Amino acid sequence: MTSMRTTRTDSTRADRLAGEPADDAQWDAIRTNNAAWNGRFLYAVESTGIYCRPSCASKPPLRNNVRIFRSAEEAERSGFRPCKRCKPERERLPDREWVEEIKGFIRSHCHEPLSLAAIATACLGSPYHLHRTFKRVEGVTPADYLQSCRLERAMSELRRTDASVAEIGARAGYANAATFAARFKREKGLSPSEYRASVGAKPDETEASKGEETR
Numbered sequence: 314m315t316s317m318r319t320t321r322t323d324s325t326r327a328d329r330l331a332g333e334p335a336d337d338a339q340w341d342a343i344r345t346n347n348a349a350w351n352g353r354f355l356y357a358v359e360s361t362g363i364y365c366r367p368s369c370a371s372k373p374p375l376r377n378n379v380r381i382f383r384s385a386e387e388a389e390r391s392g393f394r395p396c397k398r399c400k401p402e403r404e405r406l407p408d409r410e411w412v413e414e415i416k417g418f419i420r421s422h423c424h425e426p427l428s429l430a431a432i433a434t435a436c437l438g439s440p441y442h443l444h445r446t447f448k449r450v451e452g453v454t455p456a457d458y459l460q461s462c463r464l465e466r467a468m469s470e471l472r473r474t475d476a477s478v479a480e481i482g483a484r485a486g487y488a489n490a491a492t493f494a495a496r497f498k499r500e501k502g503l504s505p506s507e508y509r510a511s512v513g514a515k516p517d518e519t520e521a522s523k524g525e526e527t528r
């Protein structure tokens with residue numbers, strides 16, 4: 314059986330370093346065997362050559378020996394073997410599902426001041442991996458996505474309501490009217506009021522014309 318065991322050479326060590334070091338949130342999950350993080354990442358231990366799920370009850374590794382992987386395939390490609398106790402190879406990391414969850418969270422909270430850290434806390438991930446996974450799956454960053462949600466929301470309100478531009482900007486999560494106007498202009502090539510006029514919503518005349526129509 315010993316023939317199956319590969320001796321560690323410089324190259325396998327270099328390959329193993331393909332994973333990432335654990336950030337504070339991940340390390341905390343590993344240290345506390347936090348099952349809520351299963352599916353978010355796998356961790357491999359340099360000194361044992363084995364990889365585990367966050368919840369694994371095996372002896373806690375030294376943080377410096379920990380490498381983080383996004384999938385069993387990645388960990389195995391880097392020369393690690395699955396732990397017999399927590400069977401991490403059975404876990405398919407549902408990145409797509411996770412990203413959908415993140416998108417839902419961003420959409421429904423886009424009117425709030427939303428930092429990457431806040432998104433990561435709500436969606437159970439570390440900011441770094443959330444950002445990377447989101448970018449890989451969606452092709453844009455969470456911040457880009459947040460901006461497009463805000464813009465969509467503002468556009469919809471400009472079309473449907475007669476609230477003032479400043480009010481709509483605030484409701485859509487822009488820090489102030491100037492930021493709203495500048496971002497809007499950059500994305501759409503029009504100011505918010507020009508956009509409103511271009512789609513035919515003329516709030517100043519809405520009430521008057523309504524009165525005429527119902528006559």
Ligand SMILES: [Zn+2]
Pocket residue numbers: 364365366369370371396397398399400
């Ligand atoms: Zn394990």
